[in-house]
Amino acid sequence: MKKQNVLVVGAGLAGMKAALLLANAGVTVYLLEKESLIGGQTIKFEEVYPNMECATCMVSPIQQDVLQNKNIELFLLSELESVEGETGRFKVKISKKARYVSLVNCIGCDACYEPCPVNLDNEFEENLSKKKAISVPCAGALPNVPNIDPENCLRLNGKKKECKACQEACVFDAIDFTEKDETLDLEVGAILVATGFDLFDIETLPQFGYGKFPNVYSAMEFERLYAQNGPTEGELILRKDGDLKSIGIIHCVGRKEQGYCSGVCCMYSAKFAHFLKHKIHEAKIYEFYTDLCIPGKSHQSFYEETRQKGVDFIHNETIRVESQKDRLQITYRDGNGSDSVVPMDMVILSPAMIPGKGTEQLAKTLGINLDKHGFFNTQNERLSPVSTEREGIFVIGCAEGPKDIPDSVLQAEAAVGKILASFR
Amino acid sequence: MNGQIGVYICECGPNIKDRIDIDKVIEDISSLGDVKTVKRFPLLCSNDGKKFLEEEIKKEDLSHLVVAACSPREHEKTFMDVCEQADFNPYLFQLINIREHCAWMISDKNEATAKAIKYIRAGIRRVALHRPLEKKEIESIPDVLVIGGGVSGLEASLSLAGKDRRVYLVEKTGSLGGMAKKLSQLLPNQGSNLSLIDEKVEQVHNNENILVSTSSTVGDVRGFLGNFEIVIHTDGETSGFRKAQVGAIVVATGFDVFDPEENSQYGYGIDNVFTAQEFEEQIKSGNVLLKSGKPPESVAIIHCVGRKERGYCSKVCCCYSIKFAHYLKDNLSNVNVSELYVDLCLPHKSDQEYFEEAKKKGVHFVRSEEEINVNQKGDQIEVEYHSEGKTDSIVVDMVVLAPAMIPSGDTPELAHLLNIPLDKSGFFKEIHEVLDPISTPIEGIYIAGCATGPKNIPESIVQSQAASGKILSSLIPGEKIVPEVKVSEIREEFCTGCQTCLSVCFYGAIRFDSFKGISVVNEAICRGCGSCVGSCPSGAIRSKHFTYPQLYREILEALR
Ligand SMILES: Cc1cc2nc3c(=O)[nH]c(=O)nc-3n(C[C@H](O)[C@H](O)[C@H](O)COP(=O)(O)OP(=O)(O)OC[C@H]3O[C@@H](n4cnc5c(N)ncnc54)[C@H](O)[C@@H]3O)c2cc1C
Ligand SMILES: Cc1cc2nc3c(=O)[nH]c(=O)nc-3n(C[C@H](O)[C@H](O)[C@H](O)COP(=O)(O)OP(=O)(O)OC[C@H]3O[C@@H](n4cnc5c(N)ncnc54)[C@H](O)[C@@H]3O)c2cc1C
Ligand code: SF4
Ligand code: SF4
Ligand code: SF4
Ligand code: SF4
Numbered sequence: 014m015k016k017q018n019v020l021v022v023g024a025g026l027a028g029m030k031a032a033l034l035l036a037n038a039g040v041t042v043y044l045l046e047k048e049s050l051i052g053g054q055t056i057k058f059e060e061v062y063p064n065m066e067c068a069t070c071m072v073s074p075i076q077q078d079v080l081q082n083k084n085i086e087l088f089l090l091s092e093l094e095s096v097e098g099e100t101g102r103f104k105v106k107i108s109k110k111a112r113y114v115s116l117v118n119c120i121g122c123d124a125c126y127e128p129c130p131v132n133l134d135n136e137f138e139e140n141l142s143k144k145k146a147i148s149v150p151c152a153g154a155l156p157n158v159p160n161i162d163p164e165n166c167l168r169l170n171g172k173k174k175e176c177k178a179c180q181e182a183c184v185f186d187a188i189d190f191t192e193k194d195e196t197l198d199l200e201v202g203a204i205l206v207a208t209g210f211d212l213f214d215i216e217t218l219p220q221f222g223y224g225k226f227p228n229v230y231s232a233m234e235f236e237r238l239y240a241q242n243g244p245t246e247g248e249l250i251l252r253k254d255g256d257l258k259s260i261g262i263i264h265c266v267g268r269k270e271q272g273y274c275s276g277v278c279c280m281y282s283a284k285f286a287h288f289l290k291h292k293i294h295e296a297k298i299y300e301f302y303t304d305l306c307i308p309g310k311s312h313q314s315f316y317e318e319t320r321q322k323g324v325d326f327i328h329n330e331t332i333r334v335e336s337q338k339d340r341l342q343i344t345y346r347d348g349n350g351s352d353s354v355v356p357m358d359m360v361i362l363s364p365a366m367i368p369g370k371g372t373e374q375l376a377k378t379l380g381i382n383l384d385k386h387g388f389f390n391t392q393n394e395r396l397s398p399v400s401t402e403r404e405g406i407f408v409i410g411c412a413e414g415p416k417d418i419p420d421s422v423l424q425a426e427a428a429v430g431k432i433l434a435s436f437r
Numbered sequence: 438m439n440g441q442i443g444v445y446i447c448e449c450g451p452n453i454k455d456r457i458d459i460d461k462v463i464e465d466i467s468s469l470g471d472v473k474t475v476k477r478f479p480l481l482c483s484n485d486g487k488k489f490l491e492e493e494i495k496k497e498d499l500s501h502l503v504v505a506a507c508s509p510r511e512h513e514k515t516f517m518d519v520c521e522q523a524d525f526n527p528y529l530f531q532l533i534n535i536r537e538h539c540a541w542m543i544s545d546k547n548e549a550t551a552k553a554i555k556y557i558r559a560g561i562r563r564v565a566l567h568r569p570l571e572k573k574e575i576e577s578i579p580d581v582l583v584i585g586g587g588v589s590g591l592e593a594s595l596s597l598a599g600k601d602r603r604v605y606l607v608e609k610t611g612s613l614g615g616m617a618k619k620l621s622q623l624l625p626n627q628g629s630n631l632s633l634i635d636e637k638v639e640q641v642h643n644n645e646n647i648l649v650s651t652s653s654t655v656g657d658v659r660g661f662l663g664n665f666e667i668v669i670h671t672d673g674e675t676s677g678f679r680k681a682q683v684g685a686i687v688v689a690t691g692f693d694v695f696d697p698e699e700n701s702q703y704g705y706g707i708d709n710v711f712t713a714q715e716f717e718e719q720i721k722s723g724n725v726l727l728k729s730g731k732p733p734e735s736v737a738i739i740h741c742v743g744r745k746e747r748g749y750c751s752k753v754c755c756c757y758s759i760k761f762a763h764y765l766k767d768n769l770s771n772v773n774v775s776e777l778y779v780d781l782c783l784p785h786k787s788d789q790e791y792f793e794e795a796k797k798k799g800v801h802f803v804r805s806e807e808e809i810n811v812n813q814k815g816d817q818i819e820v821e822y823h824s825e826g827k828t829d830s831i832v833v834d835m836v837v838l839a840p841a842m843i844p845s846g847d848t849p850e851l852a853h854l855l856n857i858p859l860d861k862s863g864f865f866k867e868i869h870e871v872l873d874p875i876s877t878p879i880e881g882i883y884i885a886g887c888a889t890g891p892k893n894i895p896e897s898i899v900q901s902q903a904a905s906g907k908i909l910s911s912l913i914p915g916e917k918i919v920p921e922v923k924v925s926e927i928r929e930e931f932c933t934g935c936q937t938c939l940s941v942c943f944y945g946a947i948r949f950d951s952f953k954g955i956s957v958v959n960e961a962i963c964r965g966c967g968s969c970v971g972s973c974p975s976g977a978i979r980s981k982h983f984t985y986p987q988l989y990r991e992i993l994e995a996l997r
Binding site: 030034035037038039061063064066071075077081117118120122124184185268272273274276302304305306307308309310311312313314317328347348349384386388393394395396397398399414415418419420422423424425426427428429430431433434437 | 449450451452480482483484510514596597599600601625626627628629633634744748749750751752780781782783784785786787788789790793804806824825826827860861862864870871872873874875890891894895896898899900901902903904905906907909910911913
């Protein structure tokens with residue numbers, strides 16, 4: 014098989030790394046992303062374990078490289094419609110939603126946001142902030158070009174057809190209300206699936222009090238809360254104001270229900286504790302775990318360092334969160350069966366990583382199978398961990414199952430290895 | 438100097454235009470010597486803007502180009518591309534950031550204008566000293582050396598070898614397969630069946646593009662990406678050495694295991710205390726027996742042997758220990774199996790289910806937080822453990838120890854030979870643990886499998902395929918390699934041969950020429966980081982695009 018074009022679905026870290034490596038080999042890459050920006054989950058982080066490097070500094074050069082690479086054609090707000098044919102000659106159909114803002118003309122000056130009369134919850138920011146009907150999801154989004162949400166834009170949803178406040182504010186002639194959704198046909202030799210993960214819905218487990226007590230947060234909410242580029246610019250402003258004397262981080266939320274360990278939550282929970290100890294020296298930080306899963310050669314020393322900073326790691330069999338007067342409290346049972354109670358001001362829940370929304374549909378479109386947990390199935394038992402049973406289709410990163418960034422990157426590079434090896 | 442410097446100021450819509458008095462900037466700059474022309478344009482990064490710049494470069498016959506606009510992060514590449522388009526050396530161009538650094542930072546227009554003028558003046562001074570830098574192209578050899586013939590080495594060889602690429606596979610022992618060949622079986626989610634490993638060994642032997650040298654080691658390595666010269670030493674019957682040239686190297690030398698004799702608490706040496714590898718052999722031979730020749734009625738499997746001593750979790754031992762428990766429960770009737778663990782490390786999506794199945798079969802999982810002591814007790818063995826502050830013990834017929842995975846014995850010598858670093862646990866160190874886990878500071882040398890740290894077979898295979906991905910993407914048969922342009926050079930006349938720079942260069946780009954008594958930068962390896970420049974006590978090293986005069990002139994002008 015000679016050199017062919019490749020389709021990458023999902024522009025998280027795994028998808029971006031794969032696209033860049035393929036592009037470097039001179040392969041034309043179609044990179045498909047359902048959101049208006051690239052980067053996936055990692056752009057929400059402040060720091061990355063185990064070396065606590067700045068996440069933005071790590072990821073944004075990669076995003077820039079993707080945007081500037083001549084061999085990568087990016088399709089944003091796009092999804093896969095259908096796949097026909099076989100390895101070496103897949104015919105794929107892509108549906109691309111209108112952005113209403115030109116990627117060429119817009120320079121990202123943000124003059125158009127302010128005049129827009131529509132205020133919306135910002136899901137990207139875990140609803141911790143508001144956004145306009147025309148906006149980028151967060152500061153530093155790449156590409157730094159807003160899109161218009163057609164369901165909420167007064168002009169596009171017909172509630173106020175004459176509104177053009179944003180267009181009037183834009184001196185770059187970047188806004189085009191007439192842009193239409195499109196379908197595109199492409200031919201590719203191979204397909205890489207890099208659609209990532211979602212998080213377990215913690216509201217379904219009432220014992221953790223999420224949704225009921227304001228100061229119970231999910232891990233992703235906490236990532237945004239402590240991120241410098243987040244809605245509070247890194248200040249720990251809680252939903253319910255108060256002193257932060259005692260903070261509890263609960264591991265394995267949803268592990269029993271899902272039936273697997275996500276392999277990264279122990280480490281990112283330690284990352285949170287690390288940050289909290291640094292930020293509020295006097296606060297007591299507790300980590301409530303069932304088993305510490307800290308595999309890999311440098312993870313244990315990170316854990317030990319965190320413990321030395323005075324973070325309490327407590328093994329528990331069962332645990333629940335309740336309110337006690339003005340505060341929260343955690344009740345846990347240890348290995349001997351005895352119960353203890355600790356008062357809390359804030360609780361962070363580390364939920365299981367689960368298959369991304371739409372995985373089932375995508376598997377049907379691609380004609381590949383899911384495993385019993387709902388992640389894409391690979392040929393692991395044939396010792397071919399990134400290949401699927403359909404030749405020419407590969408799965409990488411968290412789409413294959415929970416994993417951390419290095420393992421996601423490795424799978425991306427491995428799939429590129431498989432593809433390039435088949436091109437000769 | 439008789440410069441012909443062109444200065445172009447981008448209005449960036451209202452972004453720069455409204456907050457900086459561009460006319461005033463033009464007035465000020467125009468008076469400078471060497472400046473041929475100063476112009477403004479609404480949006481230089483637009484297609485119109487790029488065309489305008491390209492025409493200007495040609496029309497004005499510029500010697501140097503300064504663009505005052507936004508951050509280099511945003512558009513340096515854009516304008517360098519314009520230079521190339523105009524047949525103008527892109528290193529004669531300098532981008533000055535007057536948007537993020539001036540317009541967006543300072544609300545007072547006069548102040549912002551003054552700062553922009555300083556910046557642009559400094560840039561003009563600097564750019565006047567820029568010299569054209571040329572891209573070099575180097576021929577490269579597509580062939581690859583793979584060191585180590587375990588699963589990792591096998592996989593790397595198979596995915597790299599092809600009609601246009603030869604692989605030299607060097608294995609220290611007499612046969613291929615590494616640790617995987619010695620296992621009794623794999624985990625169920627890995628297909629259990631070991632025949633897959635045998636198949637890979639056979640495929641390697643049958644592949645005419647893979648040259649296998651067993652009982653061999655690598656004797657010498659010199660060179661750089663695309664052009665390494667290697668020497669392979671072979672012992673035994675066919676003893677001798679072979680010289681070859683390769684473009685890249687994959688290090689897949691695997692691991693060893695912690696020696697439980699190092700710590701007497703594990704009881705190794707007592708009858709019927711075995712290591713995991715010994716136990717794998719027993720299962721493989723189908724005879725799990727006590728010294729007395731009888732099958733055991735009770736077995737304790739002890740996790741994390743050597744974890745405390747080594748300071749890390751080996752990631753695979755919990756799972757293979759559960760594999761042992763399954764085997765015992767399935768093959769010996771009424772055997773009592775206990776797993777003594779610290780924390781269960783089950784990081785893959787099917788691990789937990791495997792554990793739960795073992796529990797259903799009646800395997801006891803006992804959590805033991807602290808020290809374990811293994812002692813003889815009559816014909817049997819007593820295992821003492823500590824849990825939740827209490828001490829307890831069990832008495833069993835047989836004990837299996839799951840030892841930590843440690844770096845393989847040759848790792849330090851090989852690291853020295855290849856000039857690549859080790860991490861604090863003694864495994865090969867990746868250039869970036871998170872973003873680039875199989876690359877080393879030496880371009881063209883990759884590390885894969887357990888040579889980089891403990892992992893299971895699928896993870897080892899992924900690393901090898903990843904190394905192949907990197908090599909196939911960068912070392913393309915028939916294509917030349919283009920190394921970094923902005924490199925450093927050592928000026929012979931100033932170098933005293935102190936060799937300070939050799940220890941500073943992370944990428945191993947500097948070599949000592951003992952004949953001349955000076956250090957020399959290999960421009961094919963240098964990445965232009967500049968570390969050596971600052972380290973040289975004689976000031977002999979110059980970074981080609983960041984010379985001292987360029988920096989001084991720039992700073993002096995900015996501070997004026
Ligand atoms: C709270 C938290 C903290 C973490 N901290 C760390 C850490 O410190 N260090 C570390 O190594 N790891 C950390 N991780 C793990 C890390 O987030 C993942 O390893 C990484 O994000 C995986 O990258 P990915 O590209 O596979 O998936 P994602 O980041 O999820 O990216 C997937 C991309 O695909 C897109 N997509 C999804 N479906 C479709 C579709 N149908 N069509 C088109 N596009 C689609 C998504 O929009 C997204 O852009 C953390 C995880 C969590 C939950
Ligand atoms: C008891 C036990 C049970 C296990 N069970 C499982 C399991 O069920 N499933 C699973 O997935 N994983 C299991 N593993 C892990 C598995 O063995 C490793 O993941 C795998 O062997 C790693 O392969 P590798 O090629 O990286 O290293 P290795 O298998 O160690 O191979 C390295 C090779 O390099 C050679 N070599 C070393 N130094 C040099 C040198 N200087 N020059 C040339 N050659 C050299 C060695 O001789 C060897 O052949 C188990 C490990 C142990 C200890
Ligand atoms: S048209 Fe009006 S409502 Fe719609 S995005 Fe623009 S300003 Fe907002
Ligand atoms: S659409 Fe126009 S106003 Fe809005 S950010 Fe882009 S360039 Fe600025
Ligand atoms: S994998 Fe299990 S047995 Fe091995 S070191 Fe980690 S926790 Fe201990
Ligand atoms: S500039 Fe950096 S890479 Fe180049 S020789 Fe000096 S220290 Fe080495």
